[in-house]
Amino acid sequence: MNTGVTPPRSGAPGARSRIGVRLLLVTVMAGLVFSVLSTVVRGALAYMDERDALVDELAQVEDIIQPALAKAIWELDRASVKVHLDSAARLPALGQIVVTIVMADAEPEVHARRRPGWSPDASLPVLRRSLVYSPYADSREVVGELTVFANGGELKRRLYRELRIIFATQLIQSLLLAGFVMWMFNRSVTRHVRDVAAHLDALSPETLSRKLVLRDKMNQNDELDQLAGGVNELQHRLGGHLAQQAQYEGELSRHRDNLAELVGERTRELEAANLKLDQLSRSDALTGVSNRRHFDECKEVEYRRAQRTHQPLSLVICDIDYFKHFNDTYGHMAGDDCLRRVAGALAECCRRAGDVVARVGGEEFVILLPGQDMAEAQQCAERLRAAVQALGIAHTASEVAPSVTISVGVAGLDLPKMESVDAFYHCADQALYRAKAGGRNRVVCWEGEA
Numbered sequence: 001m002n003t004g005v006t007p008p009r010s011g012a013p014g015a016r017s018r019i020g021v022r023l024l025l026v027t028v029m030a031g032l033v034f035s036v037l038s039t040v041v042r043g044a045l046a047y048m049d050e051r052d053a054l055v056d057e058l059a060q061v062e063d064i065i066q067p068a069l070a071k072a073i074w075e076l077d078r079a080s081v082k083v084h085l086d087s088a089a090r091l092p093a094l095g096q097i098v099v100t101i102v103m104a105d106a107e108p109e110v111h112a113r114r115r116p117g118w119s120p121d122a123s124l125p126v127l128r129r130s131l132v133y134s135p136y137a138d139s140r141e142v143v144g145e146l147t148v149f150a151n152g153g154e155l156k157r158r159l160y161r162e163l164r165i166i167f168a169t170q171l172i173q174s175l176l177l178a179g180f181v182m183w184m185f186n187r188s189v190t191r192h193v194r195d196v197a198a199h200l201d202a203l204s205p206e207t208l209s210r211k212l213v214l215r216d217k218m219n220q221n222d223e224l225d226q227l228a229g230g231v232n233e234l235q236h237r238l239g240g241h242l243a244q245q246a247q248y249e250g251e252l253s254r255h256r257d258n259l260a261e262l263v264g265e266r267t268r269e270l271e272a273a274n275l276k277l278d279q280l281s282r283s284d285a286l287t288g289v290s291n292r293r294h295f296d297e298c299k300e301v302e303y304r305r306a307q308r309t310h311q312p313l314s315l316v317i318c319d320i321d322y323f324k325h326f327n328d329t330y331g332h333m334a335g336d337d338c339l340r341r342v343a344g345a346l347a348e349c350c351r352r353a354g355d356v357v358a359r360v361g362g363e364e365f366v367i368l369l370p371g372q373d374m375a376e377a378q379q380c381a382e383r384l385r386a387a388v389q390a391l392g393i394a395h396t397a398s399e400v401a402p403s404v405t406i407s408v409g410v411a412g413l414d415l416p417k418m419e420s421v422d423a424f425y426h427c428a429d430q431a432l433y434r435a436k437a438g439g440r441n442r443v444v445c446w447e448g449e450a
């Protein structure tokens, strides 16, 4: 029969003491005690029996020798009396035999035979009877008295032999009973308990569906079946709990994944929004180039870098000529559009890494040119001016050209003279002022004192 039971794992602790062996020892000890007690009781009974048997034997001796002994005494045949006494004294049951011959005119004559080593014992049986002889019919003469004493040594010898037999049989009975009880216990209990232990030891979440079946059980519906039923029920419930737990864990994991995805998505959106905000905070809403705030930050950074590295740094300030007239002529919306196009043209001309194009006022733009000296900046400024004019934005109200133009002031950083970034800016602004004053639509480089 398939038990569904696997052998214990190598790491599982085995039973150190076996119930069957303990039961055997207890049974043997109990058997020994029982044997001793039984031997004592049966020994006492055997003593009574052996004593009675001894008395019967003595009585038989008396019955046998009494007639012959009485006749020998009547006939005064002393030799025959002695022969009878010697013969009787050889019987094992007899310790001492005494014959007292009664004579009318003389003292009683006593003849005795005693077994070597025998001594009188009041607890031993003693039989007495008169020796009677009938010399002729209807006559009865008492010729003496016969006394026989039991042999205590013989009584002990017989009793010991009986006790040995009793003890040996009791011991054999007890040992056989112990062996039988252990065999039965092992067959009906121990091996099933071992099977249950092995089954439990082999259990794992994967084997929970494997049922415990007890092998070759004789009795059904006993405590062991209750135990097996309990184990199977427990496995069933445990399997249900584990399945439910796995389901919950799966759902939890899915929720966790969804949450992580959601958080990731939100984080990406937030980062994009932050980036956008950052860009917005740094750029001019109308034109898209940098705003004043960003320009101020960059201006400080680049000024310090130039101080530290002695690399050239230039600043260009552009202002649209007669922009007020432009607004007045074409309207504010057109003015905005003009600002956007001019900013685009400036940004297009200044695309080197580090160049910063910013709108810092209504129609005023600045360009920070790190790494460029005054001469390079002047060339750049000329390109800017030409690029704006090349846009060809009609400006009939301008007094210098039919299209939109810009005036440009340029300053190269001259550190000994420009002790602050504001002084640097002021120089570029001065150059712009001179460009305006000089007729507009031109580039003027700062050359004077800061």
Ligand SMILES: Nc1nc2c(ncn2[C@@H]2O[C@H](COP(=O)(O)OP(=O)(O)OP(=O)(O)O)[C@@H](O)[C@H]2O)c(=O)[nH]1
Pocket: 286, 319, 320, 321, 322, 323, 324, 325, 327, 331, 332, 333, 334, 335, 336, 339, 361, 362, 363, 436
């Ligand atoms: N459309 C538009 N106009 C602006 C904006 N910001 C400032 N302005 C106008 O720009 C004009 C600047 O005029 P002014 O400072 O007198 O300078 P200008 O008219 O260009 O004269 P010059 O600089 O001397 O050539 C003003 O009329 C402002 O209203 C803007 O964002 N959009």
